[in-house]
Amino acid sequence: MARVANRWWGVAERGSAGRLEAFSDGVFAIAITLLILEVRVDQAPEESLAAALHHALPEIGAFAASFLQIGIMWANHHALFRLIDRVDQLLLLLNLLLLGCVSFLPLPTRLVSEHTSGVDARTAALLYGGTLTACAVGFNLVWHRAVRANLLVEGVQPAFIRDVNVRYLLGLVAYAGATLIAFASPVATVLLTVALALVFLLGPSPRSGLVRGEDH
Amino acid sequence: MARVANRWWGVAERGSAGRLEAFSDGVFAIAITLLILEVRVDQAPEESLAAALHHALPEIGAFAASFLQIGIMWANHHALFRLIDRVDQLLLLLNLLLLGCVSFLPLPTRLVSEHTSGVDARTAALLYGGTLTACAVGFNLVWHRAVRANLLVEGVQPAFIRDVNVRYLLGLVAYAGATLIAFASPVATVLLTVALALVFLLGPSPRSGLVRGEDH
Amino acid sequence: MARVANRWWGVAERGSAGRLEAFSDGVFAIAITLLILEVRVDQAPEESLAAALHHALPEIGAFAASFLQIGIMWANHHALFRLIDRVDQLLLLLNLLLLGCVSFLPLPTRLVSEHTSGVDARTAALLYGGTLTACAVGFNLVWHRAVRANLLVEGVQPAFIRDVNVRYLLGLVAYAGATLIAFASPVATVLLTVALALVFLLGPSPRSGLVRGEDH
Amino acid sequence: MARVANRWWGVAERGSAGRLEAFSDGVFAIAITLLILEVRVDQAPEESLAAALHHALPEIGAFAASFLQIGIMWANHHALFRLIDRVDQLLLLLNLLLLGCVSFLPLPTRLVSEHTSGVDARTAALLYGGTLTACAVGFNLVWHRAVRANLLVEGVQPAFIRDVNVRYLLGLVAYAGATLIAFASPVATVLLTVALALVFLLGPSPRSGLVRGEDH
Numbered sequence: 001m002a003r004v005a006n007r008w009w010g011v012a013e014r015g016s017a018g019r020l021e022a023f024s025d026g027v028f029a030i031a032i033t034l035l036i037l038e039v040r041v042d043q044a045p046e047e048s049l050a051a052a053l054h055h056a057l058p059e060i061g062a063f064a065a066s067f068l069q070i071g072i073m074w075a076n077h078h079a080l081f082r083l084i085d086r087v088d089q090l091l092l093l094l095n096l097l098l099l100g101c102v103s104f105l106p107l108p109t110r111l112v113s114e115h116t117s118g119v120d121a122r123t124a125a126l127l128y129g130g131t132l133t134a135c136a137v138g139f140n141l142v143w144h145r146a147v148r149a150n151l152l153v154e155g156v157q158p159a160f161i162r163d164v165n166v167r168y169l170l171g172l173v174a175y176a177g178a179t180l181i182a183f184a185s186p187v188a189t190v191l192l193t194v195a196l197a198l199v200f201l202l203g204p205s206p207r208s209g210l211v212r213g214e215d216h
Numbered sequence: 217m218a219r220v221a222n223r224w225w226g227v228a229e230r231g232s233a234g235r236l237e238a239f240s241d242g243v244f245a246i247a248i249t250l251l252i253l254e255v256r257v258d259q260a261p262e263e264s265l266a267a268a269l270h271h272a273l274p275e276i277g278a279f280a281a282s283f284l285q286i287g288i289m290w291a292n293h294h295a296l297f298r299l300i301d302r303v304d305q306l307l308l309l310l311n312l313l314l315l316g317c318v319s320f321l322p323l324p325t326r327l328v329s330e331h332t333s334g335v336d337a338r339t340a341a342l343l344y345g346g347t348l349t350a351c352a353v354g355f356n357l358v359w360h361r362a363v364r365a366n367l368l369v370e371g372v373q374p375a376f377i378r379d380v381n382v383r384y385l386l387g388l389v390a391y392a393g394a395t396l397i398a399f400a401s402p403v404a405t406v407l408l409t410v411a412l413a414l415v416f417l418l419g420p421s422p423r424s425g426l427v428r429g430e431d432h
Numbered sequence: 433m434a435r436v437a438n439r440w441w442g443v444a445e446r447g448s449a450g451r452l453e454a455f456s457d458g459v460f461a462i463a464i465t466l467l468i469l470e471v472r473v474d475q476a477p478e479e480s481l482a483a484a485l486h487h488a489l490p491e492i493g494a495f496a497a498s499f500l501q502i503g504i505m506w507a508n509h510h511a512l513f514r515l516i517d518r519v520d521q522l523l524l525l526l527n528l529l530l531l532g533c534v535s536f537l538p539l540p541t542r543l544v545s546e547h548t549s550g551v552d553a554r555t556a557a558l559l560y561g562g563t564l565t566a567c568a569v570g571f572n573l574v575w576h577r578a579v580r581a582n583l584l585v586e587g588v589q590p591a592f593i594r595d596v597n598v599r600y601l602l603g604l605v606a607y608a609g610a611t612l613i614a615f616a617s618p619v620a621t622v623l624l625t626v627a628l629a630l631v632f633l634l635g636p637s638p639r640s641g642l643v644r645g646e647d648h
Numbered sequence: 649m650a651r652v653a654n655r656w657w658g659v660a661e662r663g664s665a666g667r668l669e670a671f672s673d674g675v676f677a678i679a680i681t682l683l684i685l686e687v688r689v690d691q692a693p694e695e696s697l698a699a700a701l702h703h704a705l706p707e708i709g710a711f712a713a714s715f716l717q718i719g720i721m722w723a724n725h726h727a728l729f730r731l732i733d734r735v736d737q738l739l740l741l742l743n744l745l746l747l748g749c750v751s752f753l754p755l756p757t758r759l760v761s762e763h764t765s766g767v768d769a770r771t772a773a774l775l776y777g778g779t780l781t782a783c784a785v786g787f788n789l790v791w792h793r794a795v796r797a798n799l800l801v802e803g804v805q806p807a808f809i810r811d812v813n814v815r816y817l818l819g820l821v822a823y824a825g826a827t828l829i830a831f832a833s834p835v836a837t838v839l840l841t842v843a844l845a846l847v848f849l850l851g852p853s854p855r856s857g858l859v860r861g862e863d864h
Binding site: 239 | 460499511634
Binding site for chain 4: 026032033037048049068071072074075201
């Protein structure tokens with residue numbers, strides 16, 4: 001059935017991943033730019049704008065944190081799709097799940113900025129970290145489907161695949177851990193996820209060569 | 217006149233469908249990402265954020281349902297335009313009608329999440345299902361115009377065209393049916409449309425070969 | 433100076449219009465999709481959703497009208513840029529002016545839907561028609577700059593250029609006329625602009641051949 | 649480590665800047681189109697729409713000013729990336745910083761339009777000018793990283809690089825100066841930044857040739 005189905009969707013054709021990546025790029029670009037719509041500077045009567053801006057610092061900080069997350073997730077999505085040559089319907093669905101988590105992020109972003117103390121701060125941080133953890137799950141699912149269904153570009157080394165497996169699993173565990181830390185300190189969850197994104201971008205990458213002969 | 221008109225629009229030229237598809241991709245990506253703006257978590261005084269999130273579950277569920285619908289409609293639009301080589305002015309207009317229905321979807325999505333019981337729930341579900349049915353009408357119109365005006369890529373088999381005719385007609389009837397079920401149960405309309413989208417994505421495709429020699 | 437300046441902007445290079453067109457496509461796609469955010473269904477206490485939707489019909493109609501306008505302006509912008517090979521800084525600025533008018537349209541769209549009678553309806557219709565007239569001015573300015581600064585693709589016939597001159601001037605006059613009719617009937621302005629867009633899309637095009645030998 | 653890291657991100661590969669530029673284009677296009685959502689025409693009871701529009705002129709002016717800023721920054725970003733062939737992780741991060749400042753602009757735009765007199769007008773103008781100055785810092789950082797890490801296209805002349813250094817430094821100083829003028833006159837800050845953008849677009853460019861032999 002899969003082969004027949006692909007006649008309609010054309011998804012298993014060589015190069016079919018390009019269109020999905022372009023669509024995903026659009027969703028990332030829009031989600032990252034919509035974040036600012038959630039930042040509201042509410043000025044109480046008699047309050048100066050400077051004071052209102054000072055009160056809005058948590059919202060601006062949350063904007064910056066989520067901007068960084070989505071930006072680095074975009075770069076990561078792009079790195080992942082460098083390895084994927086074609087898609088099938090299930091990968092398409094899993095990628096939609098991932099994009100859904102990304103475009104959901106503006107909501108918990110607003111909640112963590114509105115609730116900075118008490119039990120509500122913890123709830124908000126759990127939702128925020130949970131959304132990022134769901135994104136990490138999405139990345140793992142897309143990657144494993146691509147490996148399982150043999151959708152990668154040609155010549156990717158098994159050692160490289162194992163390195164990416166580890167990298168993605170570590171990412172998932174780290175985000176889940178940062179989420180659980182909300183029970184101790186909600187603000188630590190947000191700061192940790194920022195640190196994780198930066199480590200992910202600037203830190204080391206898979207040690208194996210992508211293709212044969214690149215090893216060291 | 218048609219030929220002269222095409223001198224301006226350039227629409228009947230080979231490959232002219234590519235630009236229209238890119239524009240449509242943009243509209244799909246934006247519509248799918250705007251959905252989250254409609255999800256509001258309103259916290260009553262004295263209410264915990266956890267309770268407010270619990271009350272917001274219908275909104276979050278409606279977000280997820282519409283996200284899936286637009287995502288799968290995007291994939292379907294892309295599959296359709298694989299078959300279309302060039303556009304004319306009428307197809308351009310019909311495609312605009314389809315995009316208008318897609319970008320209208322955030323409104324009924326909010327309404328179904330706000331009205332979960334009583335006669336208003338039925339009204340909202342009718343509008344929600346009706347919008348998706350209008351999308352299905354749009355897909356049928358674009359497809360039939362492309363066939364009628366001979367705008368397909370070369371070599372598409374008549375049997376494949378008949379299979380797509382049936383596929384699109386069945387889709388239209390199924391969405392219309394799911395809409396009418398709102399008179400019995402509004403929530404069933406939403407659940408059925410989700411199921412239809414998943415069946416459409418993961419289920420069987422046209423049985424005939426796209427081009428000669430692919431038949432089995 | 434112009435030649436030196438172009439070293440930085442690279443705008444006079446062959447094919448430089450492609451990037452500007454892609455950016456413009458993005459603005460059109462976003463502006464058309466944002467329109468739905470302006471449609472609000474406000475339900476009075478005790479009022480049924482069906483009645484509220486009935487009251488919202490002017491907003492939905494204005495949404496549809498502006499959706500059509502922006503969609504057809506996109507197609508027209510694309511047809512125009514088929515003729516333009518490269519841009520210079522002034523054309524870039526004039527195109528920004530045009531895009532600014534397009535992305536301003538959601539505001540008068542909301543106003544015409546909120547004010548359906550009295551002197552405010554006239555004000556709203558004047559702003560709505562005026563914005564579309566400003567778009568027509570923008571199209572004229574971009575076109576004339578491209579002709580004047582010799583930025584067209586090679587081989588465009590003088591007769592074709594004259595035909596486009598007339599076409600764009602007629603469009604400007606027609607939109608300005610439709611705007612002034614608001615003094616007699618505000619709703620006529622909106623209906624006339626819809627009719628104009630449809631005539632523009634489906635009606636005749638320049639009669640001369642685009643390139644030599646195409647004449648009839 | 650850098651080389652190994654690049655295996656994952658693929659950022660140091662020839663032509664890798666293209667994808668980042670496309671993503672950035674998306675963010676610019678969305679940020680420029682979202683500006684209109686901040687323009688609200690609030691009509692007091694008994695007030696005519698014409699009077700309300702008159703009161704909204706500062707908002708519409710701020711919309712136009714920021715539209716111009718983002719449009720010209722887009723053109724400038726495009727001119728800059730004509731010189732950049734590939735990216736590394738740090739450049740990716742610096743470009744995100746720049747995009748973050750661009751997409752932050754709708755917030756100070758609304759604030760300058762809402763606060764037109766008194767000390768709050770000064771605060772708003774400082775934030776508005778400060779955001780644009782931060783954009784100028786972002787452009788400088790991206791440019792210097794590209795030069796330092798040897799990411800430019802081949803054959804760019806040292807004299808051209810020095811000219812761009814000066815150009816970007818002057819831009820930064822000019823925006824910072826326009827910001828400080830808010831202490832004397834907030835509205836002057838907005839007008840000066842508009843003038844700066846126009847001078848930047850229409851004024852002279854680097855005097856040296858981009859590549860050898862282009863000098864005069």
